[in-house]
Amino acid sequence: MEKRFELTASSEVLSPFRKELRQILNRAGWEKKTTEEILLAVDEALTNIIRHAYQGRPGKMMVSVLASDDRIEIVLEDQGKKFDPTQVPSPELPRHRPGGLGIHFIRTIMDQMIYDDQNLTGNRLHLIKHKAKI
Amino acid sequence: MKIQLTNQGDIHVLDLFGELDYHSSPELREKLTELTMKQTPKILVNLGGVDYMDSSGIATFVEAFQKAKRYQGRLILAALTATVRGVFEIAKLDSIFEITPTVAEAAKCLSAKT
Numbered sequence: 245m246e247k248r249f250e251l252t253a254s255s256e257v258l259s260p261f262r263k264e265l266r267q268i269l270n271r272a273g274w275e276k277k278t279t280e281e282i283l284l285a286v287d288e289a290l291t292n293i294i295r296h297a298y299q300g301r302p303g304k305m306m307v308s309v310l311a312s313d314d315r316i317e318i319v320l321e322d323q324g325k326k327f328d329p330t331q332v333p334s335p336e337l338p339r340h341r342p343g344g345l346g347i348h349f350i351r352t353i354m355d356q357m358i359y360d361d362q363n364l365t366g367n368r369l370h371l372i373k374h375k376a377k378i
Numbered sequence: 379m380k381i382q383l384t385n386q387g388d389i390h391v392l393d394l395f396g397e398l399d400y401h402s403s404p405e406l407r408e409k410l411t412e413l414t415m416k417q418t419p420k421i422l423v424n425l426g427g428v429d430y431m432d433s434s435g436i437a438t439f440v441e442a443f444q445k446a447k448r449y450q451g452r453l454i455l456a457a458l459t460a461t462v463r464g465v466f467e468i469a470k471l472d473s474i475f476e477i478t479p480t481v482a483e484a485a486k487c488l489s490a491k492t
Contacts, residue, residue, distance in 0.1 A: 255401035262397075262430070280430070280461045281468075287432050291400040337470040340444070342437035345469050349433055352468050 245272070245311045253294050253303040253322065258287055265309065265318075272311040274375070282316065282373055285353040288346035289320050289329070289369060297324025297367055315374045323366035328359045380427075381409055389420045389488050391481070395427035398435035406435070410442035417449045420488045424481050426457030431465050443475060452476065456484035 247268060251257045262283050269279040286307075293305050306321040329347045339345060350357055350371065360368035379402035380395040390413055398406065413421055421442070425431075439455065446453045454476045458466070466472040478484040 255399070258399050258401055259397055277460070277464065280464070283430070284432055284465065287399060291432065291434065294400070338474050339440070339469070339471075340474070342441040342444075343433075345433040345436055349465075349468055 245309075247309045249307040249309075251290070251305040251307060253298045253301075253305050253324070255291075255294060257305075258290060261290070261307070262287060268309055268311060269316070272316065273313075274316070278373075278376075281353045282318075285350045285371060285373075286318050286320075288349050289318075289371060292327065292329060292346060293320065293322045293324060293367070296327040297322045299325065313375075315372060318371045320369045320371070321363075321366060327367055328361065329369065330357055330359045379405060381406060383409065386422075386485060387489070389422050389485060390418050391422045391424060391485075393424045393427065397430040398428050398438075399430065399432045400434040403434040403438045407438045407441070410438065411445075414442055414445040414449075414451070417451060418446075419451045421446060421451065421453040422481065422484045422488060423453065423455050424457055424484075425455055425459065425462055426481070428462055429459055431462045433465075433469075436465060436469055436471065439475065440471070452488060454478060454484040454487060456481045 251261060265283055265286060266279060269282060290305060303322060303324055308319040310317040332347045335344045335348055354371045354373050356372040358370040379398060382393040384391050443453050456478045457480055478487060
C-alpha cells in the first residue's frame with residue numbers, strides 16, 4: 245500500500261494528518277503502542293520541517309507512506325532550507341532545559357532515519373520501522 | 379486542546395483535554411507562564427484528558443517546572459495516559475517531574491508539603 249499526502253507547512257495540519265496516518269497504521273496491523281510512537285516520530289519530523297526547513301514561511305510538505313506486511317516507510321520531502329536531522333548530536337538525558345528532544349524521539353522510535361543528501365533542492369528524509377517478529 | 383483552570387483551595391488546577399503538539403502547546407505555555415509569573419506556589423496539571431503529546435508539550439512542562447523551582451513552587455503532573463507517560467519515558471523525564479497516578483493523589487501531595 246502506498247499513499248501520498250501534500251501538506252501545507254503549518255502546525256494546523258499536524259493533528260488531521262496524524263488521524264490519517266493512525267488509520268493507515270491500524271489497517272496495516274500495527275499494535276496501538278507502536279502506532280502512537282510512529283505517529284510521534286513522524287509528527288516530530290514534520291514539526292522540524294515547519295520550524296527549521298521553512299522557518300515559519302509558507303511551503304509544502306510531501307509525505308509518502310509505504311506500508312507492507314512487515315514494515316512501514318515514511319518519506320518526507322520539502323523545498324525548504326537544508327536541514328539534516330541525522331547530523332544533530334544526541335542530547336544528554338534527562339534534559340533539564342526545554343527543547344532538543346524531537347530528533348531523539350525519531351531516533352529512539354524508528355529503526356532507520358536516512359537523510360538523502362543527493363537531493364539537490366530541499367530535503368528528503370526516510371523513516372523506516374520493521375514490525376517486531378513474534 | 380481545551381484548558382480549564384480552577385482552584386482547589388490554594389492549589390491551581392489545570393485540566394487539559396485533547397492533543398498537545400506544536401500547534402496547541404503555545405496556548406498551554408501562555409497559561410503556565412501566567413501562573414509562574416505570579417509565583418503560584420502549587421500547580422497541578424491534570425493530563426487525564428490528553429491522548430497525544432509531542433516534544434513541544436514536554437518542552438512546555440520543562441520550562442514551567444524550571445520556573446516554578448526558581449521560586450520554590452511545585453508543579454505536579456497527574457493522571458497521565460499510557461501514551462503520554464510513554465513520551466516522558468522516552469525523554470527519561472519521568473523521574474525528574476513529580477508525577478502521580480491520580481489527581482486526588484497530586485492534591486494530597488501538594489496539601490501535605492508546603
